[in-house]
Amino acid sequence: MIRLDALTKVYHTSHGDVASVSNVTLEVPEGATCVLLGPSGCGKTTTLRMINRLVTPTSGRITIAGRDTGSVDPVALRRTIGYVIQQIGLFPNMTVAQNIGVVPRLLGWDAARTRKRAEELLAMLALDPGEFLDRYPSELSGGQAQRVGVARALAADPPVLLMDEPFGAVDPVNREVIQDEFLRMQKALRKTVLFVSHDIDEAVKMADCIAIFRAGKLEQFAPPDELLGRPANDFVRGFVGSDRTLKRLRRIAVSEVMGAPNGAGAGPTVSTTDDLRRVATLFLEHGVDALPCVDESGRVVGTVTRAAVATRLGAR
Amino acid sequence: METLHFIMGNLPMIGERTIEHLSIVSVAVGVAILTGVPIGIAITRNQSAADTVLYLGSIVMTIPSIALFGVLIPLLSKIGHGIGYLPAVIAAMLYAQLPIVRNTYTAIRNIDPALRSAAMGMGMSTLQRLWRVEIPLAMPVIIAGVRISVVVNIGVTAIAAYIGAGGLGTFISRGISQTDVRQLLTGALALALLAIVADTALLWLQRRLAPKGPAVRP
Numbered sequence: 001m002i003r004l005d006a007l008t009k010v011y012h013t014s015h016g017d018v019a020s021v022s023n024v025t026l027e028v029p030e031g032a033t034c035v036l037l038g039p040s041g042c043g044k045t046t047t048l049r050m051i052n053r054l055v056t057p058t059s060g061r062i063t064i065a066g067r068d069t070g071s072v073d074p075v076a077l078r079r080t081i082g083y084v085i086q087q088i089g090l091f092p093n094m095t096v097a098q099n100i101g102v103v104p105r106l107l108g109w110d111a112a113r114t115r116k117r118a119e120e121l122l123a124m125l126a127l128d129p130g131e132f133l134d135r136y137p138s139e140l141s142g143g144q145a146q147r148v149g150v151a152r153a154l155a156a157d158p159p160v161l162l163m164d165e166p167f168g169a170v171d172p173v174n175r176e177v178i179q180d181e182f183l184r185m186q187k188a189l190r191k192t193v194l195f196v197s198h199d200i201d202e203a204v205k206m207a208d209c210i211a212i213f214r215a216g217k218l219e220q221f222a223p224p225d226e227l228l229g230r231p232a233n234d235f236v237r238g239f240v241g242s243d244r245t246l247k248r249l250r251r252i253a254v255s256e257v258m259g260a261p262n263g264a265g266a267g268p269t270v271s272t273t274d275d276l277r278r279v280a281t282l283f284l285e286h287g288v289d290a291l292p293c294v295d296e297s298g299r300v301v302g303t304v305t306r307a308a309v310a311t312r313l314g315a316r
Numbered sequence: 317m318e319t320l321h322f323i324m325g326n327l328p329m330i331g332e333r334t335i336e337h338l339s340i341v342s343v344a345v346g347v348a349i350l351t352g353v354p355i356g357i358a359i360t361r362n363q364s365a366a367d368t369v370l371y372l373g374s375i376v377m378t379i380p381s382i383a384l385f386g387v388l389i390p391l392l393s394k395i396g397h398g399i400g401y402l403p404a405v406i407a408a409m410l411y412a413q414l415p416i417v418r419n420t421y422t423a424i425r426n427i428d429p430a431l432r433s434a435a436m437g438m439g440m441s442t443l444q445r446l447w448r449v450e451i452p453l454a455m456p457v458i459i460a461g462v463r464i465s466v467v468v469n470i471g472v473t474a475i476a477a478y479i480g481a482g483g484l485g486t487f488i489s490r491g492i493s494q495t496d497v498r499q500l501l502t503g504a505l506a507l508a509l510l511a512i513v514a515d516t517a518l519l520w521l522q523r524r525l526a527p528k529g530p531a532v533r534p
Contacts, residue, residue: 052437079439089434093452093527102448103438136527152438162437 002028002051002160002192007060009046009216020046022216023060028209030065030159031190035203038213038239044196047213048162051194052081064160079103082153082191086165088145090137096122096148097133103156114155121151126181143174150182154189163195167202179205200240204228204247212236224251229313245313249276257312258293258302269294270304276312279304322498323505330484330506337483337510340401340476341469344408348465352413353458356420357446366421373414381407381472385479404481408472412465419461423454452527459522463515470511474503484510 009021021043028034036044049055051062053074062069069077090099100118101109109117119129125147137145146167153161167175167182183206186193197203203210204224212219212227212235220232228244228251231237240247255272268282269292282291283306293302323330359366388403397403427450435445451458477485487503490496 054433054437075439075441077439078437083434083437085430085434085437087428087430087434089428089430091431091435091449091453093449102440106439106444 001030001065002034002194003061003063004047004051005061005063007047007050007062008058009043009050009055010058019216021050024211024213024216024218026211026218026221028192028194030192032208033186033193033195033206034209034211035195035197035207036211036213037197037200037203038219040198041215042213043216044211044213045164048164048194048196051160051162052078052083054078079106079156080158080160082155082158082161084146084149084153084161084163084166086168088137088149088169090140090145090148090152092137095134095136096140099137099148100152100155102152107156109156117155118151121154122148124185125151127151143170143178146170146178147181154191159192161191161193163193165196165198168197168199175202182206201247204250212239224248246277246280248313249280252276252312254279254293254304257308258304259308260302261292261300262290262303267291269300271295272301276309279309319498319501323502326502330487330502333482333484333486334506334510336481337470337473337485337507340404340408340473340481340483341466341514344405344469344473345412345462345465347405347409348412348416349462352416352461353420355413356417356458357424357451359417359421360424370414370418370421373417376410377414381411381475382478384410385476389479399479399481401481403479404473404476404483407476408469411468411472415461415464415468416458417461419457419464420454423457424450426457427453456522456526459518459525463518463522466514466518467511470507470514474507 004024004026007021007024008019011018011020024043024047026034036047038044046055050057051064051069053069057070064081090096091102094102097115097118100121101114104114104117115133118133122129122132127144127147132140132144132148137148140148146169150166153163167178170178179202195203195206197206207224209221209223210227211221214235220227220236222230222232225248227236228240228248231240231244237244252275253272254270254274254276257276258272267288268286270279270282272293272295279291282288289307290303290305292300293304295301355369359369384407385403388407389398392398392403392406431449431453432445435449440448473481473483474485474488477483477489484503484506487499487506491498491500491503
């Protein structure tokens with residue numbers, strides 16, 4: 001668990017003091033992904049960089065698993081926190097294997113264990129270890145490099161992962177793919193992730209909770225469904241966009257709104273694990289008001305109706 | 317033809333003077349590397365120190381070598397080394413400083429800030445960052461500075477023959493004083509050849525030490 005307590009960063013400039021982050025308090029549960037969201041210059045990156053103490057807070061406290069980060073040597077602290085940046089920052093003088101092995105080496109792992117870990121991580125990120133381990137960063141595409149960046153951050157198996165717009169430099173098609181891979185991986189690894197983004201769609205897709213920032217202040221901190229369903233103020237409402245209801249559909253599973261089977265006949269069906277985007281699409285395409293839901297074996301286990309969806313969307 | 321005869325007849329002496337020459341150049345450049353690289357790294361942390369050091373370095377570079385010897389002779393004669401090896405090495409070392417300091421400074425300064433950020437964020441200490449990331453990446457540019465220093469020093473050391481430091485310049489100084497074209501040409505050819513060979517060897521080293529991959533090759 002990561003807890004930020006009245007976290008503040010003030011920069012002294014020639015125009016006087018500027019609060020880049022002011023009085024931010026939030027708590028990210030163990031194993032959750034929290035997206036720090038907001039326009040550029042809102043303090044989200046500064047907040048992230050205070051967690052691994054690349055930026056020293058002016059006041060306030062950060063605790064990771066109950067331990068005050070201010071009381072630990074910053075260099076030692078950083079070795080227990082994975083860090084991924086938008087520019088990737090792979091060291092061009094090192095091979096992929098050496099890049100991934102940076103933190104293990106700092107921690108004194110032996111060469112064989114480090115290399116084995118690099119192989120394991122590449123395989124997990126859908127890169128063939130045999131092909132990629134001994135390549136140099138200049139021989140990788142953008143998407144491959146960013147995967148290696150993620151592998152490098154995970155190398156020493158840190159409980160916490162900080163990601164600063166990690167997929168921002170990847171083209172839209174690859175970004176979807178790499179986001180999906182990351183979600184699948186995160187499901188297995190359950191790291192506590194803080195993820196900076198300026199993209200509401202990415203936030204809704206990735207986050208267990210979203211923290212929206214404006215001008216250094218935390219405007220709202222809530223799970224995506226609540227943020228979209230009940231924006232705290234006009235700024236949040238404007239930021240999430242007028243199609244916020246459509247965005248919500250992505251995060252609601254069919255199983256959440258499914259009623260008992262009503263014997264609806266032939267035609268399209270949805271899976272219980274689908275999200276409501278597919279349901280809404282089928283409602284519109286086929287002009288129907290109800291759809292049978294099937295489980296993995298194809299057996300009809302329930303029905304989803306327009307009324308049930310409306311109730312779910314209006315319930316909050 | 318006469319010159320060729322002279323060369324063939326004096327090969328051992330040419331070899332000896334080449335070694336003298338190289339020993340002055342290599343000691344001077346060696347000391348300049350050991351001092352210039354740390355200075356170049358240190359001044360990346362302070363802009364005004366950097367400005368001062370680079371300004372001083374360029375002043376030294378503009379002093380003609382014969383004038384610098386003129387200053388060193390009275391100074392070093394106090395410890396009994398007014399002429400010969402020591403003033404030659406010191407002068408050469410001073411000329412070697414600026415290219416090494418300046419190239420080190422520029423190379424470290426030009427390293428992508430994202431790499432520094434990544435290195436720090438992963439928990440490298442300042443020294444680890446220097447050794448594992450910044451110096452390896454700066455190496456080709458630092459070696460390029462060493463190349464300039466070596467070539468400059470081969471020239472400066474040739475003039476040091478006039479203060480009795482030996483080396484290949486001796487052929488030239490004697491050639492002039494004895495109006496002996498053979499010695500003059502021998503010295504000139506040997507010096508030119510030495511400079512070209514040294515430069516080529518260091519260029520090879522510079523390429524060898526460049527990080528792999530087309531994007532970062534100098």
